[in-house]
Amino acid sequence: MSHDMHVGIIGAGVVGLSTALWLQRQGVKVTIIDRQAPGNGASFGNAGLFADYARLPFANMDALKSLPNMLLDKKSPLSLQAGYMLNLIPYGWRFVRACMDKNYQHGRAALTEIQNLTVAADNALFDQTATRDLIKAEGCLGLFSTTESYQAARDGSLAERARQGVAMELLSATEVKALEPDIADFHAGGVFYPNTRFTLSPVQLCQRYSEEFLRVGGELLCEDVIAIQPAAEMSQGVDVQLHNETRKFDRLVVAAGAASTSLLKTIGLKVPVVSERGYHLTLNGEGRTINRPVGWLDKAIFITPMQDGLRVAGTAEFAAEDAPRNEEKVNVMLEHASEMLGAEPEVKSSWVGSRPSTPDSLPVIGQVPGCPQVSLAFGHGHLGVTLGAITGQLIGEQMLGLKTAMDLTPFAVTRFG
Ligand SMILES: Cc1cc2nc3c(=O)[nH]c(=O)nc-3n(C[C@H](O)[C@H](O)[C@H](O)COP(=O)(O)OP(=O)(O)OC[C@H]3O[C@@H](n4cnc5c(N)ncnc54)[C@H](O)[C@@H]3O)c2cc1C
Numbered sequence: 001m002s003h004d005m006h007v008g009i010i011g012a013g014v015v016g017l018s019t020a021l022w023l024q025r026q027g028v029k030v031t032i033i034d035r036q037a038p039g040n041g042a043s044f045g046n047a048g049l050f051a052d053y054a055r056l057p058f059a060n061m062d063a064l065k066s067l068p069n070m071l072l073d074k075k076s077p078l079s080l081q082a083g084y085m086l087n088l089i090p091y092g093w094r095f096v097r098a099c100m101d102k103n104y105q106h107g108r109a110a111l112t113e114i115q116n117l118t119v120a121a122d123n124a125l126f127d128q129t130a131t132r133d134l135i136k137a138e139g140c141l142g143l144f145s146t147t148e149s150y151q152a153a154r155d156g157s158l159a160e161r162a163r164q165g166v167a168m169e170l171l172s173a174t175e176v177k178a179l180e181p182d183i184a185d186f187h188a189g190g191v192f193y194p195n196t197r198f199t200l201s202p203v204q205l206c207q208r209y210s211e212e213f214l215r216v217g218g219e220l221l222c223e224d225v226i227a228i229q230p231a232a233e234m235s236q237g238v239d240v241q242l243h244n245e246t247r248k249f250d251r252l253v254v255a256a257g258a259a260s261t262s263l264l265k266t267i268g269l270k271v272p273v274v275s276e277r278g279y280h281l282t283l284n285g286e287g288r289t290i291n292r293p294v295g296w297l298d299k300a301i302f303i304t305p306m307q308d309g310l311r312v313a314g315t316a317e318f319a320a321e322d323a324p325r326n327e328e329k330v331n332v333m334l335e336h337a338s339e340m341l342g343a344e345p346e347v348k349s350s351w352v353g354s355r356p357s358t359p360d361s362l363p364v365i366g367q368v369p370g371c372p373q374v375s376l377a378f379g380h381g382h383l384g385v386t387l388g389a390i391t392g393q394l395i396g397e398q399m400l401g402l403k404t405a406m407d408l409t410p411f412a413v414t415r416f417g
Contacts, residue, residue, distance in 0.1 A: 003028045003400060008240055008249035010225050010263065012038035014202070014384050015377050016255035017209040018392035021128055024216055026400060031219040031249070032210075033240065038220070039206025041257045042384060045280045045351040047302040047313035049140060049293050050122060050197040051386045053166045055115050056157055057107035057361035058382070059098035075332050077300035081319035088318055090272040094359035094416065107360050110410035112164050114390055117405050121389035122197075129212040134205050137197045138292035141171075141180060143190035145298040150188050153297070158191055167195050182288045184342030187296070198293050200307045202385060221247075227266040228252065230371045238373050251399055253375045258321055258354040260364075260378040269368060272416055273379045275354035277317040279329050283337065284346040285310040299336045309348050312337040321354045357381040365394050365411035375399055376413055 007023055009016045012034035020030045032038075070076040080088065097103060126132050144150035154170065162168065169192045176183065176190060199205045214220060221242070229239040230252075238252045254260050258275040285305060293304040301314030315329050330350050338344040358364065358379040368374040377395050380387050390405075397404045 005029070005250040006031070007251045007253065007399070008033060008238070008247065009253040009255055010034070010240070011041070011255035011257060011260075011378075012036075012206070012210060012220065013041045013043040013255065013257050014039070014206055014209075014388040015257070015380060015391055016253065017206055017213060018125060018388040019253055019255060019377055019395050020213050020218060020392070021125060021209060022389075022392040022396040023399075024213065024218060025128060026396060028396075028400075029217075030213070031221060031247070032213065033221045033223050033225055033242070033247075035222065035224040037222070038210035039203040042278075042353045042355055043206050044203045045278070045313070045353045046202050046385055047280070047293060047311065048199040048202050048304050048306060048385065049302070050118070050199075051140075051383060052115060052118065052195050053161055053168065053193045054383055054386060055108065055111045055164050055166065056160060057098065057104055057111065059095050059107065059359060059361050060104050061099050061101070062156070064096065064099040074328070077315045079315075079317050079326075079329075081317065081323055081326075083323065084275075084319050087274055087320075090270070091274045091359045094272055098360035103360065106410060107362055108164075110362055113406050114387060117390045117393075118386060121393050125209075125389040125392075129209050131205055131208045134199050134201055134208065135197055136200060136292070139192055139194040140196040140198065140293040140295065141176065141190055141192050142295040142297045143176065143183075143187035145187060145296070147188045149298050150190065153191075166193065168193050180291060180294060182290055182341070183294055184340060186339045190297070196293070198304055199385070200305075204307070225256070225263060228254070228263060228374065230267060230368075230374055234371075234373045251373050251375065253377055253395060255377040257378055258356040260356060260376070264376075267368070267371070267374070269413070271364065271379075271413060273356050273358055273364065274318060275321045276357035276381065277315070277319050277321075277352055277354050278313060279315050279317075279325075279333060279350065279352050280311050280313040281330060281333055281337065281350045282306075282308055282348040283310040283312060284348055288341065288345075294340065296336060296340055301333055301336055303337060303340060310337075310345070325352050355381050355384070360415070362411055363387060363391060364413050365391050366408045366413060367398065369414055
């Protein structure tokens with residue numbers, strides 16, 4: 001099949017690349033524009049999980065109640081930088097609204113439905129790009145500090161996930177030891193999700209996606225997009241202003257991660273997507289065998305065995321993308337990781353990057369109202385790796401006028417009012 005249109009995509013992260021590759025499969029001509037090399041935004045430094053179990057919005061009443069204490073606790077995974085407060089006002093009140101039971105239920109239903117589509121979309125993308133060597137299917141473990149926190153989860157989120165049909169096994173500390181002998185006895189047991197996959201290198205996955213994109217005729221521009229100018233008529237397409245030239249496309253996809261908000265201001269669209277920064281440390285993993293991602297859920301960190309070492313990833317710091325790093329965060333993560341591993345390993349490197357986060361934990365997927373030549377694909381928060389491939393498919397289906405695999409109303413930008 002071929003479609004006579006030229007699509008521009010802003011952003012060569014996991015979401016933009018997945019969208020480009022889906023469109024190419026349908027015979028569409030695509031240009032990606034990114035100011036960095038592919039996969040060097042948030043898609044560089046994540047924990048690498050295709051987190052099939054993640055079907056509950058973060059915005060819920062329990063989270064709302066625990067917010068004040070978490071923000072006061074210096075060692076809590078959640079924090080916000082004072083200079084970023086103003087940006088959080090439009091986000092904050094919508095977060096509170098999203099926590100209300102009816103809205104939470106809507107969010108949960110939408111996440112469940114999109115998650116049910118991810119495995120097929122991921123597999124098609126892995127096959128298209130021959131990247132299965134970077135994907136491991138070993139499941140993942142989530143551990144709890146105490147029998148009390150474990151029991152609370154069993155009564156709460158784990159029971160909810162079981163009702164959603166998520167495959168899981170509840171394990172005692174002894175059963176965890178049998179699966180992961182090199183994890184220390186810091187916990188009271190946990191949950192094993194057998195269907196979770198992970199990548200050995202998020203950035204290499206993006207690089208390989210990009211290589212395949214170029215191999216079949218895609219164009220990649222290393223440029224900073226300054227503004228977007230859609231024509232009044234859809235048939236006239238959209239101009240994309242770069243530093244030294246303006247490029248015209250029939251259609252445009254904004255997949256610029258946390259920076260999408262500022263880009264969209266150039267067309268007068270205000271979107272409450274914020275920068276929720278996460279950190280990672282790469283530890284020397286020599287002499288240790290960790291077979292799969294292992295999370296300490298009370299501390300909100302994961303250790304994932306990656307190609308270049310053990311990656312400790314986590315924290316949620318609401319701060320500008322370019323704000324100075326908070327070294328205190330890195331130290332706390334190292335403390336937790338050392339407890340998980342029973343010794344302090346050598347730190348090879350560390351990183352900070354911005355998740356594009358929405359107040360209701362759902363991504364933005366769909367067209368700009370009144371301007372259907374511009375599609376939006378961002379705001380994946382903690383789930384960009386997990387939902388990247390299916391997002392690309394849904395955006396592409398809508399753009400080509402095909403029946404979308406699910407109703408996109410829950411992801412429409414209009415939900416923010
Ligand atoms: C610590 C951490 C752990 C995580 N763990 C997981 C996980 O285990 N599983 C999971 O599913 N998700 C995880 N995530 C989330 C995931 O990484 C993100 O949701 C995902 O990478 C977002 O991808 P993206 O393509 O939308 O954005 P990005 O990867 O940030 O890509 C956006 C791109 O747009 C480009 N860009 C922006 N503005 C412009 C402009 N004006 N001009 C040109 N280019 C521009 C940027 O350079 C960038 O390359 C984690 C995130 C973090 C921080």
